[in-house]
Amino acid sequence: xxxxxxxxxxxxxxxxxxxxxxxxxxxxxxxxxxxxxxxxxxxxxxxxxxxxxxxxxxxxxxxxxxxxxxxxxxxxxxxxxxxxxxxxxxxxxxxxxxxxxxxxxxxxxxxxxxxxxxxxxxxxxxxxxxxxxxxxxxxxxxxxxxxxxxxxxxxxxxxxxxxxxxxxxxxxxxxxxxxxxxxxxxxxxxxxxxxxxxxxxxxxxxxxxxxxxxxxxxxxxxxxxxxxxxxxxxxxxxxxxxxxxxxxxxxxxxxxxxxxxxxxxxxxxxxxxxxxxxxxxxxxxxxxxxxxxxxxxxxxxxxxxxxxxxxxxxxxxxxxxxxxxxxxxxxxxxxxxxxxxxxxxxxxxxxxxxxxxxxxxxxxxxxxxxxxxxxxxxxxxxxxxxxxxxxxxxxxxxxxxxxxxxxxxxxxxxxxxxxxxxxxxxxxxxxxxxxxxxxxxxxxxxxxxxxxxxxxxxxxxxxxxxxxxxxxxxxxxxxxxxxxxxxxxxxxxxxxxxxxxxxxxxxxxxxxxxxxxxxxxxxxxxxxxxxxxxxxxxxxxxxxxxxxxxxxxxxxxxxxxxxxxxxxxxx
Amino acid sequence: xxxxxxxxxxxxxxxxxxxxxxxxxxxxxxxxxxxxxxxxxxxxxxxxxxxxxxxxxxxxxxxxxxxxxxxxxxxxxxxxxxxxxxxxxxxxxxxxxxxxxxxxxxxxxxxxxxxxxxxxxxxxxxxxxxxxxxxxxxxxxxxxxxxxxxxxxxxxxxxxxxxxxxxxxxxxxxxxxxxxxxxxxxxxxxxxxxxxxxxxxxxxxxxxxxxxxxxxxxxxxxxxxxxxxxxxxxxxxxxxxxxxxxxxxxxxxxxxxxxxxxxxxxxxxxxxxxxxxxxxxxxxxxxxxxxxxxxxxxxxxxxxxxxxxxxxxxxxxxxxxxxxxxxxxxxxxxxxxxxxxxxxxxx
Numbered sequence: 034x035x036x037x038x039x040x041x042x043x044x045x046x047x048x049x050x051x052x053x054x055x056x057x058x059x060x061x062x063x064x065x066x067x068x069x070x071x072x073x074x075x076x077x078x079x080x081x082x083x084x085x086x087x088x089x090x091x092x093x094x095x096x097x098x099x100x101x102x103x104x105x106x107x108x109x110x111x112x113x114x115x116x117x118x119x120x121x122x123x124x125x126x127x128x129x130x131x132x133x134x135x136x137x138x139x140x141x142x143x144x145x146x147x148x149x150x151x152x153x154x155x156x157x158x159x160x161x162x163x164x165x166x167x168x169x170x171x172x173x174x175x176x177x178x179x180x181x182x183x184x185x186x187x188x189x190x191x192x193x194x195x196x197x198x199x200x201x202x203x204x205x206x207x208x209x210x211x212x213x214x215x216x217x218x219x220x221x222x223x224x225x226x227x228x229x230x231x232x233x234x235x236x237x238x239x240x241x242x243x244x245x246x247x248x249x250x251x252x253x254x255x256x257x258x259x260x261x262x263x264x265x266x267x268x269x270x271x272x273x274x275x276x277x278x279x280x281x282x283x284x285x286x287x288x289x290x291x292x293x294x295x296x297x298x299x300x301x302x303x304x305x306x307x308x309x310x311x312x313x314x315x316x317x318x319x320x321x322x323x324x325x326x327x328x329x330x331x332x333x334x335x336x337x338x339x340x341x342x343x344x345x346x347x348x349x350x351x352x353x354x355x356x357x358x359x360x361x362x363x364x365x366x367x368x369x370x371x372x373x374x375x376x377x378x379x380x381x382x383x384x385x386x387x388x389x390x391x392x393x394x395x396x397x398x399x400x401x402x403x404x405x406x407x408x409x410x411x412x413x414x415x416x417x418x419x420x421x422x423x424x425x426x427x428x429x430x431x432x433x434x435x436x437x438x439x440x441x442x443x444x445x446x447x448x449x450x451x452x453x454x455x456x457x458x459x460x461x462x463x464x465x466x467x468x469x470x471x472x473x474x475x476x477x478x479x480x481x482x483x484x485x486x487x488x489x490x491x492x493x494x495x496x497x498x499x500x501x502x503x504x505x506x507x508x509x510x511x512x513x514x515x516x517x518x519x520x521x522x523x524x525x526x527x528x529x530x531x532x533x534x535x536x537x538x539x540x541x542x543x544x545x546x547x548x549x550x551x552x553x554x555x556x557x558x559x560x561x562x563x564x565x566x567x568x569x570x571x572x573x574x575x576x577x578x579x580x581x582x583x584x585x586x587x588x589x590x591x592x593x594x595x596x597x598x599x600x601x602x603x604x
Numbered sequence: 605x606x607x608x609x610x611x612x613x614x615x616x617x618x619x620x621x622x623x624x625x626x627x628x629x630x631x632x633x634x635x636x637x638x639x640x641x642x643x644x645x646x647x648x649x650x651x652x653x654x655x656x657x658x659x660x661x662x663x664x665x666x667x668x669x670x671x672x673x674x675x676x677x678x679x680x681x682x683x684x685x686x687x688x689x690x691x692x693x694x695x696x697x698x699x700x701x702x703x704x705x706x707x708x709x710x711x712x713x714x715x716x717x718x719x720x721x722x723x724x725x726x727x728x729x730x731x732x733x734x735x736x737x738x739x740x741x742x743x744x745x746x747x748x749x750x751x752x753x754x755x756x757x758x759x760x761x762x763x764x765x766x767x768x769x770x771x772x773x774x775x776x777x778x779x780x781x782x783x784x785x786x787x788x789x790x791x792x793x794x795x796x797x798x799x800x801x802x803x804x805x806x807x808x809x810x811x812x813x814x815x816x817x818x819x820x821x822x823x824x825x826x827x828x829x830x831x832x833x834x835x836x837x838x839x840x841x842x843x844x845x846x847x848x849x850x851x852x853x854x855x856x857x858x859x860x861x862x863x864x865x866x867x868x869x870x871x872x873x874x875x876x877x878x879x880x881x882x883x884x885x886x887x888x889x890x891x892x893x894x895x896x897x898x899x900x901x902x903x904x905x906x907x908x909x910x911x912x913x914x915x916x917x918x919x920x921x922x923x924x925x926x927x928x929x930x931x932x933x934x935x936x937x938x939x940x941x942x943x944x945x946x947x948x949x950x951x
Contacts, residue, residue: 218693220687221753224655224686224707226707236695240695240696
């Protein structure tokens with residue numbers, strides 16, 4: 034047909050503009066991805082920059098120590114989180130015993146406790162001057178030399194602290210995996226003559242393994258990026274090394290190279306997780322789910338199960354937060370002072386801003402990707418999303434180094450240019466500003482909002498949009514009538530999760546904050562470093578309280594997630 | 605001899621649902637079907653037999669051993685029963701061979717291998733022994749599930765809707781195959797299904813359940829042709845409900861007079877249940893006997909279904925051989941196969 038009708042013409046125009054939008058979207062996604070990739074690229078770029086004597090000095094003195102400590106820490110935390118996480122998940126999923134309903138969500142609680150804060154509280158409780166040892170000395174009349182008490186501030190202590198607050202990652206994924214498994218498979222195993230231990234070991238555990246490895250990888254990434262705990266316990270690892278080399282020795286190149294090594298470990302974990310996920314993805318052979326019938330435990334078994342679940346909650350959350358509460362009440366000065374409201378306000382306002390930024394960028398990326406368009410454009414967009422989500426794996430100190438170096442370079446260049454051309458010095462425009470800090474937060478936590486937004490937008494199937502279209506609801510109206518009602522809850526979740534992560538963030542804030550700018554986390558760290566533990570309690574308890582929010586969100590989301598579970602039935 | 609005997613069983617699934625069975629027995633080497641609509645307690649009964657749940661009261665005997673009763677409860681792993689679920693519940697992380705050998709622990713490797721190979725040969729699975737379940741088709745998965753359950757030589761096979769995952773074409777084939785295999789191996793089986801056709805096709809004996817109680821048990825023919833009540837009659841096949849009344853001459857209805865032994869217990873109005881195939885049609889112009897007008901007829905291949913309007917306006921369905929398919933609007937004389945007309949004392 035040679036004649037093009039007006040409507041056809043319009044359609045062609047529309048299609049063309051859609052293509053243009055798609056390319057624009059791809060460009061935008063790529064821009065965001067490259068901004069987020071800057072810190073990683075900078076850090077790896079420094080591998081090729083000679084750092085001179087300082088590097089050989091580091092290599093011969095502290096590097097082996099960093100390596101060994103990091104490995105011991107990783108191995109210890111791995112054993113601890115696997116033991117606690119998998120066993121408690123299995124108990125609350127498959128058995129009925131007193132308190133099980135409460136444990137199933139309370140086991141998430143230690144997630145609210147940042148590792149550096151639990152480290153201060155345990156030091157406060159169990160160190161030489163703490164109430165426990167004092168009590169023992171008074172009770173038995175011991176002197177300083179008369180007894181041995183396990184030192185809290187040691188690598189063993191660090192493993193314990195990190196294990197106690199990181200096991201929920203493993204608990205979370207293993208519980209989800211156990212809930213997802215077909216009960217029928219386990220029951221068939223029973224009728225084939227296997228007892229419940231054998232069924233656990235030979236069916237449930239192998240099936241849950243990919244999920245468990247994912248949880249373990251997350252916990253180990255957190256271990257690698259931990260700064261507060263190891264710094265406070267004087268266990269030398271890469272994060273403390275980067276901090277010291279950067280601020281103490283003033284050697285950005287060497288710090289960046291240490292950061293690159295640390296990123297190497299992180300990438301190893303990322304790859305491990307990916308390979309593991311790809312290689313053995315078990316195809317569940319069932320689409321049918323049954324209500325799980327939990328076996329009722331009695332007597333000593335019920336008691337053991339109770340304590341197995343209670344202990345991690347007690348030591349990982351109740352005891353330290355109780356101590357913090359007690360300290361803040363008995364030293365009201367740490368909360369009731371002129372500065373505290375200011376601290377809370379600055380923490381909250383920066384966390385709110387960062388979470389909004391992260392959400393907006395995440396929405397742009399997700400909707401940009403959803404618009405579709407040419408194959409090449411959508412490939413670029415998908416790739417960009419994957420890159421953008423990688424920031425979560427970058428430890429805080431590495432991020433700080435990776436951002437401050439290029440920002441400093443840019444500042445100097447601008448300053449130089451302005452001075453030679455106009456005779457004005459501009460000084461530092463980017464480094465040491467809230468903008469730099471905000472940038473760091475967005476890079477680090479974009480993955481959180483990205484995953485949440487992506488997950489909820491996926492729930493809106495193309496057929497829903499098409500159904501809306503047949504009813505004449507398109508474009509902006511479709512967004513408000515179809516999308517917004519479906520995803521609004523998840524957007525709130527995304528905001529909250531990032532908000533809390535920013536509240537808790539310590540190392541990047543510590544290194545990058547503008548002069549005189551303090552958050553609750555920084556204050557808690559500073560007070561604790563000065564051995565003013567009771568004064569650290571006020572800010573700490575505020576952070577822990579904020580941290581409980583995502584725990585509630587998580588446990589509610591998971592309770593609803595099991596297919597086949599009747600509505601209203603708590604799992 | 606009975607392989608499985610359940611007596612005086614009572615078990616609450618929830619507060620307002622209980623299963624109560626006075627007597628249920630599965631004869632050795634026979635296939636017993638537990639039939640009923642969903643939520644009738646048939647799966648609960650199977651789980652109790654398997655030892656996956658513990659009954660509140662009552663006794664369960666397998667091969668004469670008490671496996672559940674006063675103070676006795678033998679758990680599933682010690683009952684030596686085979687279990688096949690609707691979704692097969694194959695272990696996705698094990699190969700076909702691994703799945704089949706799973707129940708053969710406490711044996712030498714060689715012996716395990718031999719048993720597995722024999723059963724795989726019998727079920728035509730040898731070629732798949734190293735494959736994983738997700739690589740198999742639905743019918744093959746079903747055979748693996750069967751082989752896995754049979755390998756440890758169970759005392760009884762328990763199957764929970766084992767064919768409902770298959771498509772219609774495959775289903776009939778697999779059903780017949782399964783019956784052959786169970787008969788060949790002399791295995792006693794308890795099969796749960798909601799499909800009356802499946803039960804009639806496979807069972808030596810059907811136990812029809814409703815609301816946790818047994819409505820009737822007997823051979824498929826007994827249940828179909830001699831139902832004890834309206835529920836049994838209508839569950840096993842289509843029925844037409846036609847109003848009738850009893851007068852001194854006997855049971856009268858729009859489709860003719862009926863001889864039924866229950867008629868003597870009834871006075872006045874009642875309802876009869878008539879299977880579609882019990883209604884025989886003959887085109888006629890004579891309006892003296894019972895007649896109906898053909899509204900439309902649907903040809904279903906081997907037979908046709910005829911919608912028939914009675915003089916009162918009531919529409920009933922009759923089933924006729926295709927070669928006898930009447931024209932639309934045709935007036936037909938109606939005669940009944942009296943054996944397939946049911947009258948129950950209390951409706």
